[in-house]
Amino acid sequence: MTTLTRAARDSGTMLGRQLRHMLRYPSMTLMLVGMPIILLLLFVYVFGGAMGAGPGTMGAGPGTASGSRTEYLHYVIPGIVLMTVASAAQGTAISVAMDMTEGIVARFRTMDIARVSVLTGHVVGALIQSMLSVALVLLVAVLIGFRPTATLGEWLAAAGLLLLVSFALTWLSVALGLVADTVETASNTPMGLMLLPFLSSGFVPTDTLPVVLRWFAEYQPFTPIIExxxxxxxxxxxxxxxxxxxxxxxxxxxxxxxxxxxxxxxDPAR
Amino acid sequence: MTPPEPQAAIAATGLRKSFGTHVVLDGIDLDIPAGTVFSLLGPNGAGKTTMVKILSTLIRADSGQARIFGRDLDREPDRVRAAIGVTGQYSAVDGLLTGAENLMLMGRLHGLGRGRARRRSTELLERFDLADAASKPASTYSGGMRRRLDLAMTLVGGPRLIFLDEPTTGLDPRSRRGMWEIVRELVSEGVTVFLTTQYLEEADQLADRIAVLDRGRLIAEGTPNELKRLIPGGHIRLHFAQADALDSAERALGGSRDDEALVLQVPSDGGLASLRALLDRIDGASLKVEELSVHTPDLDDVYLSLTGRSGTEQKAAAR
Structure with a gap:
């Protein structure tokens, strides 16, 4: 068996383990997808009426509160979707860190298996979870009035982009989960990923921000992704x-x- | 039963490991024949787990060489991994999966097809008395059950060498005996066992050879009996019916007497020759001995004699 098919087979086995974990421990999955949905509702129904499509820019002219609410819903969706992906990634950091504290990973390390499969199992599992979460968030958005104009091709491109983002953030979370000494640390460090969308063009247009923040928002990765x-x-x-x-x-x-x-x-020198 | 293999299961020379300035292993040599049980005995903190981690490819030694069935640890770690199984002190089971799923996972990772993996799981669940709990999550298992599941998972791939790192620490006496039985079965199937323990009795019960690890060095090595003979303190107890018999025995043989128990303790290394000599002197003096027992020192005495500290003191010192 070649190294690659071996790696694929072992990763598949590890993915199976990961999916079972998600089924056994659904509270984590629910929390990770629940958070962006709550934020979505909060932003749209609490701030939405006042915000329009970003204060002072696109929301020009007086409109009804419910009209500007729908406008803001459309404005905020890309940011919320990115937070959904970041939130799922945070779950990965936690589950990787939990894994590392369990003896089972030490066992995997002493077995003749493709080493990276432990990590790829996490990553592919997280990608699946992340895409399901995004689908759920978009469904809620549509239910409360989100009407995207995307064609089929644009939908596919959007899905591809989200997969890429999710892939990048998940590997980052795997590393953060590995570098953390405790599960608590692992659940805290990726918080930054959750906060980054706020400091981007996701919730307000960047030119409404004070100058230092604006500079940061314009050059950080979430802004081009969201745009x-x-x-x-x-x-x-x-x-x-x-x-x-x-x-x-x-x-x-x-x-x-x-x-x-x-x-x-x-070396796991713990 | 497989015939003994000519190759050494473990051959190591000059293994050293430090964490920072703390030297954990300070030049360890090992030569463990296949098909035997080798026990590394030492208190907490002596370096036993580090030894297992190095030999099972988890961490690298700072210097020194080691081969497992002729395969170099550094150059062919995957060949080594294919031959070994490790059951650690902290159980390496997946708590969210059921017992059966844990075993299936191991089967799949060992490249067994679904059907074969399932058959192997069922067989091991039966053998380790876990069939009733097969579909419960491992996190609900008792300590003894977890340890059995852990060992069963180690056996899925049919390893030739098994590392058991303190396999009975924290288990109740009944589970401990159960674990011993399992180890004996494995050995009868030809598996080589590398056992670390801080229980002197456990090493005595299971091991063909014992090495005593103290502060990163092997301070003694041999069969349990050789180790016991290394040290003074062995004696023969002679029990008498009457005080005057004890008196005449003391005159003839010397030794120390215990008037209340009517016992005379005569120093002896426990060997056959000294026993025979003693019996001859008993016959020569026409002594009426009610009962004779040979006391060979236990491994706690080994510690005391080798390090000047008892096993319990060592534990305290290591902390």
Missing amino acids: TLRGLLLGTEIGGNGVLAVAWCAGISLAAYLWAKRLYNR
């Missing part, structure tokens, strides 16, 4: 954001993968 997603779903201008988004994802994926692999292969 690309917005363009695909709602037909706004994408411009150079598409290339930037893909480049960010590829860069983060590669760096995080190498980091995670190194962390996993180091």
